[in-house]
Each structure stands twice: as C-alpha cells, then as structure tokens.
Amino acid sequence: MNVIEARDLSKTFTVSVRTGRFRRERRETAAVDGVDLSVARGEMVGYIGPNGAGKSTTLKMMTGVLMPSGGSVTVCGLVPVTQRIRLALRIGVVFGQRSQLWWDLPLRESFALLRHIYRVPPADHAARLARCRGMLELDEFLDTPVRQLSLGQRMRGELTAALLHGPEVLFLDEPTIGLDVVSKQAVRAFLTELGARGDTTVMLTTHDLADIERLCRRLVVIDHGHVVHDGTLDALHARFDSRRRVVVDLDEPPATPLTVSGADLDGTDLDGRRLTYRLTTATAGELVIQVARAAAIRDISVLEPEIEDVIARLYKSR
Numbered sequence: 001m002n003v004i005e006a007r008d009l010s011k012t013f014t015v016s017v018r019t020g021r022f023r024r025e026r027r028e029t030a031a032v033d034g035v036d037l038s039v040a041r042g043e044m045v046g047y048i049g050p051n052g053a054g055k056s057t058t059l060k061m062m063t064g065v066l067m068p069s070g071g072s073v074t075v076c077g078l079v080p081v082t083q084r085i086r087l088a089l090r091i092g093v094v095f096g097q098r099s100q101l102w103w104d105l106p107l108r109e110s111f112a113l114l115r116h117i118y119r120v121p122p123a124d125h126a127a128r129l130a131r132c133r134g135m136l137e138l139d140e141f142l143d144t145p146v147r148q149l150s151l152g153q154r155m156r157g158e159l160t161a162a163l164l165h166g167p168e169v170l171f172l173d174e175p176t177i178g179l180d181v182v183s184k185q186a187v188r189a190f191l192t193e194l195g196a197r198g199d200t201t202v203m204l205t206t207h208d209l210a211d212i213e214r215l216c217r218r219l220v221v222i223d224h225g226h227v228v229h230d231g232t233l234d235a236l237h238a239r240f241d242s243r244r245r246v247v248v249d250l251d252e253p254p255a256t257p258l259t260v261s262g263a264d265l266d267g268t269d270l271d272g273r274r275l276t277y278r279l280t281t282a283t284a285g286e287l288v289i290q291v292a293r294a295a296a297i298r299d300i301s302v303l304e305p306e307i308e309d310v311i312a313r314l315y316k317s318r
C-alpha cells in the first residue's frame with residue numbers, strides 16, 4: 001500500500017478582489033487543480049514549483065490543516081482532515097516559517113514535553129534524541145530558550161521535534177530556507193541518512209534545487225496547481241534535452257570559427273580564446289580531438305547540465 005495516495009486532489013480558494021473604488025468581487029483561485037500522486041514507503045520525494053504553484057496547499061491538505069475542495073487524499077491509510085489526531089501520531093511536519101517548539105522553554109524541555117504529548121516510551125525517545133543530538137549537533141544549544149536560537153539552530157530543533165515520535169512520514173516545507181552553509185549541510189546530511197535507512201517517507205518542498213539534487217531520487221514538479229513532471233532528475237534532463245557542455249581554452253583565438261561535428265558552439269569568451277560547446281552527438285573526447293586538430297588547446301573542462309537551467313526551462317515552458 002502507498003503511504004500517500006492523492007487522486008484528483010483540488011483546492012479552490014475564494015478571494016475578494018477590489019475591482020473599482022467601492023467595488024469588490026469574489027473570485028476563485030484553483031491553488032491545487034487535480035493532483036494525482038502515489039508515494040511508496042521510504043521514498044523521498046522533492047515537490048517543487050514556482051511561487052504560488054500550490055506546494056504548501058498540497059502539503060496542508062496532506063497533513064489535515066486544509067480540507068480539499070475536490071478529489072481525495074490518504075496518508076498512512078487515513079483521511080487527513082477527519083482523522084487528524086490519529087494521523088498526527090504517524091507523521092512529522094516541519095513548516096520552515098512556523099514553529100512547533102515552545103518559545104520560552106529550552107529546547108531540551110520542548111523535547112521532553114513532546115515525549116509526553118506523543119506518549120513515546122522513554123527508551124525510544126532517548127535513542128532518537130541521541131541520534132539527532134549527534135547528527136544535528138544540538139548539544140551546544142539544548143539548554144537555550146527557543147526564542148534565543150538562531151534560525152539554523154531552531155530548524156535543527158524543529159527537525160528533531162518532528163522526528164522524536166518516530167513518524168512514518170515526514171513533511172518538510174522549505175526546511176533549509178535562510179540557513180547558512182553549515183546548517184544546510186547538517187540538515188542535508190541528516191536527511192540523507194534518514195533516506196538511506198528507508199523507513200521514513202519524506203515529502204520535501206524547497207526552492208533550493210541543491211537540496212533536491214542531493215536528497216531526492218524522485219522529483220514532482222507542480223505549476224498552476226497541476227503536476228507537470230513526475231520522475232527522476234535524469235528523466236527531466238532527457239525531456240528537456242539537457243546536454244553536457246565542454247569549455248575549451250585555446251592559446252590563440254582561431255582565425256575562422258571552429259565548428260565541430262556533434263556539438264554546437266554555445267558561446268565565445270576571453271577575446272575568442274574560450275569556446276563553449278554544447279554536446280549533441282559527440283563525446284567530450286571526440287570534441288577535444290576535433291578542436292586539437294585545428295588549434296592549440298591550453299585547458300578543457302566539462303560542465304554537467306545544471307538543475308537550475310532545466311527547471312527554469314520547465315517553468316518557462318508552461
């Protein structure tokens with residue numbers, strides 16, 4: 001059985017829009033418009049899309065915060081809104097902008113309270129907390145009140161809080177937003193380890209594509225409330241014909257343009273001494289051999305297709 005199952009899931013908001021000096025009109029916005037999604041146990045799914053695409057709204061319906069306007073969704077076999085309390089014991093949620101910690105309590109006491117709320121056996125709680133303390137390096141601020149924590153420290157605390165009851169599914173909405181490099185690395189390493197264990201299903205929304213690249217084998221892209229891609233990152237590159245590029249630095253600019261069969265010249269730089277080719281059918285080696293026949297090569301580098309490029313092309317193509 002799939003852990004998350006959404007069929008034709010939709011959410012429409014009615015908003016009041018000003019249409020004149022004294023006039024307002026009620027308009028409907030389809031924030032999520034017929035999403036079908038099945039997520040198996042242990043999968044880590046990157047759920048991405050441009051601003052306003054419907055990501056948070058989907059997650060809110062999956063966690064029981066919002067009632068769908070149409071279609072259906074189950075998480076762990078439960079209907080989120082009607083079985084919200086039972087579901088809360090089986091999921092963990094981190095919404096980057098909100099906190100589930102007690103503002104005036106030290107982190108350690110927030111964790112202790114959560115243990116009582118979720119009725120977690122002490123030994124399980126201790127084992128999970130020990131793992132988080134080690135991997136997320138919580139010790140130096142465990143006794144600091146939450147309101148005094150930096151954003152990165154708080155996010156590490158939030159992740160811990162979401163996991164202490166051993167949830168089957170973890171919903172993460174922008175967990176690395178605003179974090180510095182060190183905190184991001186700690187959070188990513190932690191999630192990588194969680195993914196490798198394979199017993200927690202993770203739905204991750206983020207605008208940080210490096211998160212997706214490092215963490216998620218499966219990528220679901222949503223735009224205007226519709227799923228526009230569901231598959232691997234490689235499948236996305238194949239769909240948008242992403243190609244590796246080869247940058248060749250020459251000793252001297254060539255007298256005539258250096259065309260190469262099996263590659264397109266993408267650009268010229270450094271007064272004509274740097275040529276960037278986009279490989280179509282040639283391999284990087286074949287390209288270098290062809291260029292070397294015509295000019296003296298000083299340096300070469302091969303650039304893998306950037307996830308940013310392909311995602312930007314996908315968003316623009318809509």
Ligand SMILES: Nc1ncnc2c1ncn2[C@@H]1O[C@H](COP(=O)(O)OP(=O)(O)OP(=O)(O)O)[C@@H](O)[C@H]1O
Binds near residue numbers: 015029050
């Ligand atoms: N409570 C609400 N009332 C009215 N409209 C809403 C509400 N919540 C979201 N929307 C609208 O629904 C659409 C989807 O919003 P949502 O927050 O799900 O997008 P998102 O993909 O999470 O965006 P972002 O990347 O900016 O966080 C947007 O047009 C938004 O303005």
